[in-house]
Amino acid sequence: MGHEPAEDSKVSSLESSGFATADRTGRNAVTEEGEKFDAIVVGAGPAGSAAAYVMAQSGMEVVLVERGDYPGAKNVWGGVLFREATASVFPEFWEDAPLERPVVDQRLWMLGEDSVVQAGFKTERFGKPPYNAFTALRGKLDSYFAKKAEDAGAYLLTETQVTELIFDRGKAVGVRTSRDDGDLYADVILMAEGVNCFAAVKSGLRADYRMENAALAVKEIISLPEQTINDRFNVPGDQGVTLLCIGEFGRGTMGSGFIYTNKDTLSVGFGAIVQHLSDTQVQPNDLLEEMKRHPAVQVLLNGGETKEYSAHLIPEMRFESLPRPYGAGYMLLGDTAGLVNFMFQEGANLAIMSGKFAGETAVEAKKRGDFSADSLSMYQRKLENSFVLKDLKSLRKMPGFFRSHRQFFGTYPRMLNRIAQEALTVDDQPKMSKGRDLLRVAREERGLSGLARDVLDGLRSLR
Ligand SMILES: Cc1cc2nc3c(=O)[nH]c(=O)nc-3n(C[C@H](O)[C@H](O)[C@H](O)COP(=O)(O)OP(=O)(O)OC[C@H]3O[C@@H](n4cnc5c(N)ncnc54)[C@H](O)[C@@H]3O)c2cc1C
Incomplete structure (x- = not known):
């Protein structure tokens, strides 16, 4: 049987x-x-x-x-389903699985007070079989x-x-x-x-999981017409976008926000290490609200209706x-x-x-x-x-590095926004003096020795 x-x-x-x-x-x-x-x-x-x-x-x-x-x-999850591992158990699951959109565009937003520095990667290849990842609802x-x-x-x-x-x-x-x-x-x-x-x-x-080895995430499902999502994220209905946000809105936690496009909803959330939330006396839902109020984020969510609100822990264990x-x-x-x-x-x-x-x-x-x-x-x-423990082993120092270098989640996004603002403002200031101003911003925000130390520490954490 x-x-x-x-x-x-x-x-x-x-x-x-x-x-x-x-x-x-x-x-x-x-x-x-x-x-x-x-x-x-x-x-x-x-x-x-x-x-x-x-x-x-x-x-x-x-x-x-x-x-x-x-x-x-x-x-509860974000959530992005990665194709390779899933297909190793359920071959060609994308033919009949209840997926939302194949992810073709992955964006990282470093939020300043009212500005954003963006990085990202987009390829049409990820929109075709065998795909790379899909947004989906649990x-x-x-x-x-x-x-x-x-x-x-x-x-x-x-x-x-x-x-x-x-x-x-x-x-x-x-x-x-x-x-x-x-x-x-x-x-x-x-x-x-x-x-x-x-x-x-x-x-x-x-x-049991403790405050230092778990992150707490809150997540909303916000409904919007499919065409509105397509227009705002600049993709057709059969393509999806993931957007990761870091910035000062995280108030010094090792935390990040996300916005993922589903068919006619957005998954919007924020998560951070529980210990950091406790140390800084902040609630993840307040940080999510702050992220949603950012002008660049607000235009994506405008007019949306919250359909679901949830919270969940995510393991963050040391290897x-x-x-x-x-x-x-x-x-x-x-x-x-x-x-x-x-x-x-x-x-x-x-x-x-x-x-x-x-x-x-x-x-x-x-x-x-x-x-x-x-x-x-x-x-x-x-x-x-397999990649499961190989990755966790080779990256084992990274979580510790970011925990002790939380400037990557707040100070650096702010610094990059200030630098971009100064560099891209066309005014009557000579370009060479602008260059000096950019160095001044870097010194003010982190100090040049701090910057060098962070780079070295980051490289060491990869060994
Ligand atoms: C906000 C958030 C965003 C995330 N985003 C992503 C993402 O984008 N991509 C990604 O790959 N991962 C993401 N994750 C992580 C991912 O969701 C988990 O790693 C994954 O779901 C773990 O799968 P699991 O089967 O081990 O546990 P779960 O998915 O938690 O499933 C456990 C199941 O067991 C049941 N259960 C629990 N206890 C009992 C019991 N005693 N008796 C009977 N049933 C029980 C539960 O009801 C549940 O159905 C995210 C997580 C969160 C919280």
């Missing part, structure tokens, strides 16, 4: 009647003494659904447990991935929260859930709870403090394993890769009939041999 598509009636009967329910082979699916699944996946986000899909496709009997009413109901996207897992044969169990793991002689053998009589058993448990990984923490699989992602009978996936590349705003692609690797590891472990920690350590090796 587990190969052919799951029937809707099967899923709904599992959901509505507890777990001791007949599956399509006629036997009890879960809680009867001695019966268990091959694998339980906790959380139907990108990591969990990818893992469930990979295992179900290989014929494993998988239950995918989700606390929300439906996959994606509780999930409610629809997570449901799509979970449906793929269901179609491959996994059982999706919604409105069910896993509260902790069940251990037998040191090995994870099942999960306790919020339902009455709600214990589920399996050979292997894949924890893909996201950043709020209460069950993993309660079961001692990892330490050295990442938890060991496996143990006897369990693996940690995605945000639960701290797999986020904060510098490059990548999370869902790492989550999907971790789901793929954990799923493949479980399939191999099943073949060997060995779900010990030693057997599941293959998962760690797969992560290490």
